């Protein structure tokens with residue numbers, strides 16, 4: 001059994017752990033998107049590659065860095081065309097990576113989320129926010145680990161940030177601020193099971209709870225309501241592996257903040273003492289080519 005992890009660098013804890021657990025049940029192989037050459041065409045049996053032969057993989061777990069996102073996505077779709085199982089699929093990776101595409105998908109299923117908008121250019125951003133209650137959160141469409149996110153308290157803040165984003169010709173994803181008191185929940189779904197759940201607590205009573213920003217994780221037992229909400233999300237985006245982030249608004253109740261297609265799980269393994277990498281590899285083996 002050859003299990004490929006599609007990633008360029010293995011400094012990231014989750015990718016390293018996956019490789020480690022994969023090697024316990026078969027052969028865990030580093031599949032570096034930088035060394036792939038994808039060719040379509042019958043003569044080459046459709047699929048050629050510089051350093052490694054893609055056809056040898058029984059299953060692949062894409063986990064590529066944002067830097068190689070476009071190419072990683074192509075490689076994932078290419079593998080799917082070759083009928084090599086991938087966790088997650090190209091379409092679910094694409095949806096979850098883009099915060100507004102995620103929102104559109106959740107909205108179709110009437111899943112509760114903060115009021116959201118997207119706009120490009122200072123004037124339009126200022127026009128859009130007139131319709132939204134303050135404070136707001138401005139985000140880059142594809143950010144992660146709490147980077148590229150700012151709280152906007154008033155029109156002055158909004159204009160500053162709108163001009164900054166406009167300087168990069170980047171759209172702003174705008175969300176209503178959820179007053180969660182510096183705590184939210186991450187429910188990690190692997191296949192049709194909750195592999196682990198944590199409560200993330202902001203250390204300085206700040207509003208960002210990302211563990212990668214030094215915040216704290218404690219084990220958490222989700223209520224049936226939260227479990228149902230998390231599964232509704234993964235049904236909507238059709239992921240095999242997904243970190244569902246939920247914040248609870250004092251008045252409106254639980255709201256889905258975002259979905260993570262390559263969820264980091266260092267903090268989650270540490271807090272819950274669960275072997276999440278093993279769960280993911282077990283699912284990969286179950287889905288692998290027979």
Ligand SMILES: Nc1ncnc2c1ncn2[C@@H]1O[C@H](COP(=O)(O)OP(=O)(O)O)[C@@H](O)[C@H]1O
Pocket residue numbers: 114137139143144145146147149175176177178179180184207208209210245247257258
């Ligand atoms: N609308 C919001 N209201 C309140 N807090 C938010 C909101 N959006 C994000 N946050 C906080 O900021 C953190 C990072 O935001 P998120 O959208 O998950 O981006 P990233 O992909 O960078 O993790 C979240 O975990 C949450 O704690």
Ligand SMILES: [Mg+2]
Pocket residue numbers: 145146210245258
């Ligand atoms: Mg997040």
